[in-house]
Amino acid sequence: MTIITNQQLRKFLDGACDAEEESRIRRYLETPEGMLALNKMMDEAWQTEQESLPDENKTFSRILDQTTRSQRRKNNASLFYKIAALFIILAIPTYLLLKQSPQPPATPQVEVLVKKNERGQKSVIQLSDGSKVYLNSESSIKYNRYFTDSTRIIELDGEAYFEVAKDKKRPFIVSSQGYETTALGTEFNVNSRSSHYKVSLAEGRIMVNAQHKKSHSINLIPGEAVKINTQSDTLEKQTGNANDFLWISGILDFHNASIEEVTTTLERWYDVKITFNSKTKTSKKYTGRFDNASLEHVLTSMSFALDFKYKIHDKQITLTF
Structure with missing residues (x-):
């Protein structure tokens, strides 16, 4: 198993390796162990950079060390961004491979x-x-x-x-x-x-x-x-x-229909409620056709044939025989 130290990784990131050493480190970074080591180095660089940020609660004497701390931050930041860039370079081939690999068909959602x-x-x-x-x-x-x-x-x-x-x-x-x-x-x-x-x-x-x-x-x-x-x-x-x-074309048609059948259809057709003002209802049957007619037109026509009077109040219809 190939062992690569942090010092060798830093050398690689700085571009100071010869061709053979660079090839060996690249192969190492393509392994899970290599990615883990690179990830650990990236975390350490980020943590060091955060710790070196100015803290207003620190003593005045530590602020005198600002020039040294500033230089350390620059070095850590440089290392951090080098590692981040390498992560992206290593991730691109993996992404392309996954994208090109045949994926199992998604199970369709039943809506x-x-x-x-x-x-x-x-x-x-x-x-x-x-x-x-x-x-x-x-x-x-x-x-x-x-x-x-x-x-x-x-x-x-x-x-x-x-x-x-x-x-x-x-x-x-x-x-x-x-x-x-x-x-x-x-x-x-x-x-x-x-x-x-x-x-x-x-x-x-x-x-x-x-x-x-x-x-x-x-x-x-x-x-x-x-x-x-x-x-x-x-x-x-x-x-x-x-x-x-006929209802598809807006035609209301009755053939030898009882008053109960007529009123039930009218309630559904016009969204109204029809009641009777007396217990006595007509036993007559009704036959007639209306082409996209208004409710009042339908009731007026029926009232002559079935001998009733009607009153309309909002969606409430009262029939009196």
């Missing part, structure tokens, strides 16, 4: 996003795979900012329309209330509220199945829909209805 609409709000969300989600009012979705290499999973609460980017290797799955709707590239609407779960297909092909019973599934083609009662766990295939997609 979960939640988008939520309150009553009276609608939004369009662009996903990382190029898919689009049209999120209805009083609805939310939860998903990873970046999907995995095998699947694209969205958790839905409420209603949303999906325009799915085609990707044969990664199925697009919408999960809600224990049911899954799976697609590769298509457009469909999912309405999932309380015990009601309905999927309507606009284009492409999808499969709807229960998570707890994979055999309990149904396939849809454009123009078809499936309605599920999540309490009784029953599936019913239906003929598709274009009205299921």
Whole structure:
């Protein structure tokens, strides 16, 4: 094992070594022992320099030694900066080697996003795979900012329309209330509220199945829909209805709807609270369509058909039959 003294290191730093001695010391400094010795010398030089600084609490007699102390500080400072410069020179090759060496791939951080609409709000969300989600009012979705290499999973609460980017290797799955709707590239609407779960297909092909019973599934083609009662766990295939997609364009549509269905939809659509001024309600059914209409326009039109009066106070609506 090569032993290099501090005196030899100082000689090397002052550039006073011959070629053979300089080569031997350089090889020594590339070893852990050499770096440790250089680091120790650097600490000693720094400590000596700090101790030689003027101290206002020292006696007057020691201040008379200022000229000697000043020269010592210059020598120590010179040694300190020489060692520091050598540290930098020795560190550069190590840095370049580490930079060029293949590094293990970093584990991607899973970032979960939640988008939520309150009553009276609608939004369009662009996903990382190029898919689009049209999120209805009083609805939310939860998903990873970046999907995995095998699947694209969205958790839905409420209603949303999906325009799915085609990707044969990664199925697009919408999960809600224990049911899954799976697609590769298509457009469909999912309405999932309380015990009601309905999927309507606009284009492409999808499969709807229960998570707890994979055999309990149904396939849809454009123009078809499936309605599920999540309490009784029953599936019913239906003929598709274009009205299921109208909300995306701001069109409010009712077909043979009860007063309860109408008021629930209006509360969600306009972010209001509707109450009745009497226990008696109409049993009439309502059918009508409104294209981006104001709440007052909707209520006025409905009041003639259902025979009621209404009052609006801030976000509170009172109906009197």
